[in-house]
Amino acid sequence: MDFTVFRPYVNYATRYAFSKGQENCNRHGYSSAIYLISEGKGVLHTCGRTYETGQGSLLYIPAGQPHDWIADSQDPMVHICCYFDWVYRDRHANFSSPSHICYDADLLLCNQLDIAFPYPIPEHLKVEKLHIWIDHFEKFYVENNFVNERTYMSNIRTQSHFLQFIDFFLSFVLKDDHVPDPRIYKLLRQLDQDLLHGKLLPLETYYRELRISRGYFFELFKHATGLPPIQYINQFRINRAKDDLRNSTISVTEIAEKHRFSSVHYFSKLFRQLTGKSPREFRDEVHM
Incomplete structure (x- = not known):
C-alpha cells in the first residue's frame, strides 16, 4: 500500500439538527463520512446493521456505503459531521458540489467514490469529553462548495485544522498495532x-x-x-x-x-x- 496517496481533504463539514422523527434514507455518499451525535437520539441502519445512537456516539461510514438515519420522535439528534476524501478528488465535471449524495444505488458513479482506508475503522464508538471533539469539528466547518479564488486562503486554514482532526480521530479509532505510542x-x-x-x-x-x-x-x-x-x-x-x-x-x-x-x-x-x-x-x- 502506497501511503503517500492518502492526503485527507474535507469537502463539507457542518452541524445539522434533525426534526422529530425525521428520516434521511437510502444515502450513498461519494465521500467518506464521520458523524458525531452532540445532542439527542436516533438510529442508524447500514448494510443490515442497526446502531442506537445518542450523545457522544461517533460513527464512520466509508464512501458508497448505504445508510439511513431516523431521528428520535421526542429527542431528535444533532449531527456534527464531515464528508471527506482520503484521497482528493476533483468532481467538478460530474457534480454541482464536492460532497454529493446519491439516493439511488443504480445511479451511483463508482469511479467517483473515495477510496477505502487500508485499516479497519469501527462504524460505531462512544467518545468521552464530547466538548473536545466538538471543538475540533467547529474549526473546520466548511460549506459544500468548490474552492475558488475568493475562498482559497480560507480553505488552506480549513484543511490544516481538518488534518489535525484526522490525526486525533485515527489515534482514537485505530488499534495500537497501527498507531505507535504518540x-x-x-x-x-x-x-x-x-x-x-x-x-x-x-x-x-x-x-x-x-x-x-x-x-x-x-x-x-x-x-x-x-x-x-x-x-x-x-x-x-x-x-x-x-x-x-x-x-x-x-x-x-x-x-x-x-x-x-x-x-x-x-x-x-x-x-x-x-x-x-x-x-x-x-x-x-x-x-x-
Whole structure:
C-alpha cells in the first residue's frame, strides 16, 4: 500500500439538527463520512446493521456505503459531521458540489467514490469529553462548495485544522498495532532537529526524557520508523549526504565531516552498504 496517496481533504463539514422523527434514507455518499451525535437520539441502519445512537456516539461510514438515519420522535439528534476524501478528488465535471449524495444505488458513479482506508475503522464508538471533539469539528466547518479564488486562503486554514482532526480521530479509532505510542513522535521531531543542527545527543538522553526503558524505546522506535535507532540515524545522514553529492561540488571528505561521520573511510563504507555504490560512483551516476 502506497501511503503517500492518502492526503485527507474535507469537502463539507457542518452541524445539522434533525426534526422529530425525521428520516434521511437510502444515502450513498461519494465521500467518506464521520458523524458525531452532540445532542439527542436516533438510529442508524447500514448494510443490515442497526446502531442506537445518542450523545457522544461517533460513527464512520466509508464512501458508497448505504445508510439511513431516523431521528428520535421526542429527542431528535444533532449531527456534527464531515464528508471527506482520503484521497482528493476533483468532481467538478460530474457534480454541482464536492460532497454529493446519491439516493439511488443504480445511479451511483463508482469511479467517483473515495477510496477505502487500508485499516479497519469501527462504524460505531462512544467518545468521552464530547466538548473536545466538538471543538475540533467547529474549526473546520466548511460549506459544500468548490474552492475558488475568493475562498482559497480560507480553505488552506480549513484543511490544516481538518488534518489535525484526522490525526486525533485515527489515534482514537485505530488499534495500537497501527498507531505507535504518540510519545515517539515527539522524540523523533527532537532527534531530527538535533541531526539537522549537528547536535545529536547520546540515545539514552532521549529515552530517559520519556522515562521509558531502553528496550521499550527500541521497540517503539522500530514500530514508528521501521528501523532501529542507529540505522535510522545512519540513513538520515546518508540521505543528507546524497543531497550534497547531487547538488554541490564539495569533496567526499568534506561531506563526511559535514555530516559528522567519524572518518571518510567509515562514511564511504556505510554509503556503499546502504546504496550499493561508493559516494563517487553515486555522484558520477546522477551527473551523467
